[in-house]
Amino acid sequence: MTTFATKVALRYLRSRRGFVSVVTGFSLAGILLGVAALIVVMAVMAGFRAELIDRILGTTGHANVNGPQMTLEKAVFTQEELLKVPYVVSATPYVVGQAMVVSQHKALGGIVRGYAPKDLRNTKIIAGNIKAGSLDDFKGDRAIVIGAEMANQLGVGVGSRLTVLSPEGNQTVAGFIPRMMRLTVVAIFDVGMYQYDSALMYMPIEVAQKFFRVAPYVSSIEVMVKEPDKIGELSTPVKNILGEDGVMQDWRQTNTQFFSALQLEKTTMFIILALIVLVAAFNIITGQMMTVNEKSRDIAILRTMGATRRDIVRVFFLSGFSVGFAGTMLGLVIGLLIVWNIQPLVDFIQHLTGAEVFSNQVYFLSRLPAKIEWPDTCLIVAMSLGLSILASLFPAWRAARLDPVEALRRE
Secondary structure, X not given: OHHHHHHHHHHHOEOOOOOEOHHHHHHHHHHHHHHHHHHHHHHHHHHHHHHHHHHHHXXXXXXXXXXXXXXHHHHHHHXXXXXXXXXXXXXXXXXXXXXXXXXXXXXXEEEEXXXXXXXXXXXHHHHOOEEEEOHHHOOOOOEEEEEHHHHHXXXXXXXXXXXXXXXXXXXXXXXXXXXXXXXXXXXXXOOOEHHHHOOEEEEEHHHHHHXXXXXXXXXXXXXXXXXXXXXXXXXXXXXXXXXXXXXXXXXXXXXXXXXXXXXXXXXXXXXXXXXXHHHHHHHHHHHHHXXXXXXXXXHHHHHHOOOOHHHHHHHHHHHHHHHHHHHHHHHHHHHHHHHHOHHHHHHHHHHHHOOOOOOHHHHOEOOOOOOOOHHHHHHHHHHHHHHHHHHHHHHHHHHHOOOHHXXXXXX
């Protein structure tokens, strides 16, 4: 009887001329578009979060550890102790401060970070994205590493001389004179995040201490761990190493509002786009109810020929659910194809329209990121199939309750 129900259900999906009915077509298209849009948007939101975590935390660390009177010597000792913790990937003492950098063409403000040469070479996001020059030359008291966007704006390259000015200085009879230092660009990095590529500079830590006049102290120790979401576990080793005066500030505390806003936006977009699937599910109900009214005589004949109410339920449930299932599967395939080819599509649209669809100055990143998170994808598919099931049950129930005598009498 299941074969009978399937054959009749597929027959009812077609109009008298053999084409899928208009309502059924709209239902299928609505579910297809809704599922595809949800998959693409969720993938882009997940990609944004992953890329921002990778770049923001890749340059600022998963946590910053500090203690009273953190001299460079004490920081190196703390660094060695932290590296003994199994899940700690790196620990980097650093000095940070604001400065202005001046070339022959332009002056820009930025952030100076002082690193030991070996620590900068071990910082993957910088060492792995060197566009020009080499970190092997990051040594001595005249070396500086800058971002690609800053180099472009300043009109400089490897080997160019820059003047770095501190906002602090000396008050003389001639007025305020800022501290300045002439440095040579030894390397240029490009991490793909505009805010960092245009404002971040690195100099040897001893040079930074001298420039900002903080010697022998450092600003903090930057720590990277294997799993950023478990950074809270680091607080106990920090207390054991630095005592109760040890202070740790992790990435969740420093970026709470930013990542909370991303999560809120992701949830909101999911709800809004899920309404498309919900509307398509209502279209399934409408289409199936129209089919039930149109086929009332057929239902009556089937009942008189021995078909049970359960058989009628199966017929119309399969008829409605097949639309939702087909739309969901097609939407899944199309959504995945768009996600896997999203950057070429963006480039094509930009080439076709001449407009910059994805500006790195507005969206932080230089390319549109997309990352498939399979739990989200499975949730989208399950939601779509669940709505399709619910939308198919009511018309099937109505068809099964149809009185054969009344239906034939109306005819």
